[in-house]
Amino acid sequence: DAGVIQSPRHEVTEMGQEVTLRCKPISGHNSLFWYRQTMMRGLELLIYFNNNVPIDDSGMPEDRFSAKMPNASFSTLKIQPSEPRDSAVYFCASRLTKAKGVIGELFFGEGSRLTVL
Amino acid sequence: QKEVEQDPGPLSVPEGAIVSLNCTYSNSAFQYFMWYRQYSRKGPELLMYTYSSGNKEDGRFTAQVDKSSKYISLFIRDSQPSDSATYLCAMSAQVTGGFKTIFGAGTRLFVKA
Numbered sequence: 001d002a003g004v005i006q007s008p009r010h011e012v013t014e015m016g017q018e019v020t021l022r023c024k025p026i027s028g029h030n031s032l033f034w035y036r037q038t039m040m041r042g043l044e045l046l047i048y049f050n051n052n053v054p055i056d057d058s059g060m061p062e063d064r065f066s067a068k069m070p071n072a073s074f075s076t077l078k079i080q081p082s083e084p085r086d087s088a089v090y091f092c093a094s095r096l097t098k099a100k101g102v103i104g105e106l107f108f109g110e111g112s113r114l115t116v117l
Numbered sequence: 118q119k120e121v122e123q124d125p126g127p128l129s130v131p132e133g134a135i136v137s138l139n140c141t142y143s144n145s146a147f148q149y150f151m152w153y154r155q156y157s158r159k160g161p162e163l164l165m166y167t168y169s170s171g172n173k174e175d176g177r178f179t180a181q182v183d184k185s186s187k188y189i190s191l192f193i194r195d196s197q198p199s200d201s202a203t204y205l206c207a208m209s210a211q212v213t214g215g216f217k218t219i220f221g222a223g224t225r226l227f228v229k230a
Contacts, residue, residue, distance in 0.1 A: 004160075031215060042125070042222030043161070043205060050215035091160055103149060103209060103216050108160030 002026070004109035006092050012115045018080040021112045024073055025094030033106070034067055034077050035091040043091070049075065050097060082116045089113050120144050123206055123221030132230050136193040140206035140221045143187065147208035149216070150182050152191045155203045155223065164204070165191065196228045 005024040013019055025032050034046040047057040049069045057067070064083070069075040079086055089111040096104040123140045130136055138152075149168055153161035165180040167173045173180045181190040189208075193200055206221040 033218065035220070042123075043220040045217065045219060048215070048217050053214065055214040056212055056217050093160075097215055105163045105166065106151075106207070106218055108162070110160055111158075 004092055004094050004107050006090075006109035006112050008112055009110060010113045010115075012117065013082055014117050015083055016081045017116075018078065019082045019086075019114060019116075021077045021090050021092075021114070023075045023077070023092030023109060025075070025092070026107055027073070029094035029096050029104075029107075030072070031095050031097045031103075032069060032075050033093045033095075034075070035093065037089045037091060037111070038087075046077070079114075082114075084116045087114055087116050118143060120219050121206065121208060121221045124224055125222050127225040127227060129227040129229065130196055132196060132198060132228055134196050134228070136191075136196050136200070136226060136228075138191040138193075138204050138206075138224050138226070140189050141187055142189075142208055144208075144210060145184075145187070146210040147219075148211065149209040149218075150180070150189050151207040151209075151218075152178075152180055153205045153207055153220070155205060157202075161205055161220075196226075198228050198230045201226055201228050 007022045032049045037043045046059045047067045052069045067077045091111045093106045093108045095106045152165040154164045155161040170184045177194045179192040203223040205223040209216045209218045
């Protein structure tokens, strides 16, 4: 079975450029998460979708960040304009959230390592 | 104050030692408690998953949850060099529309042969 697929794996860009990160969750999963990982702040939750609907975006650092989930099999995280402090590893994760508050295991992709010069 | 606090380490132990990793949390709404293991340049992978207070054992790993103290632990017995990784605690709380999952900062563990 294919796991969570993220692209690109590595991205190096210059300050001010637009960055788009992509994620394909595991088929059948109905919850999708975007996290950012840095040495200083660890793994931070940016935004969480349930059934393609954004549920909690309180972790999105500022208006330069936006995320979409147009269908159950695709999500994007966009940074425009990018800044050096956005350099981090961005992880996408998905899981099956069942009825009556039962949640399954959270599966992570391999991450997208972003460097903004 | 962060919702989940975890000492980042690093923690260095000799092979065969018992390792104790801990997290504290402030939100009493957390219902699910997990430990993830992350190897260098990889995504985190689930190691242990518990729902209620008490102990859960899986091979050399034991997870403990104390909801009254808002404290969770992971014990690794007979640690091996292959256990060297970053260990992240994670907790899930129900919010409107679903469950959100928050992670601790992760503790880097080194097991020396």
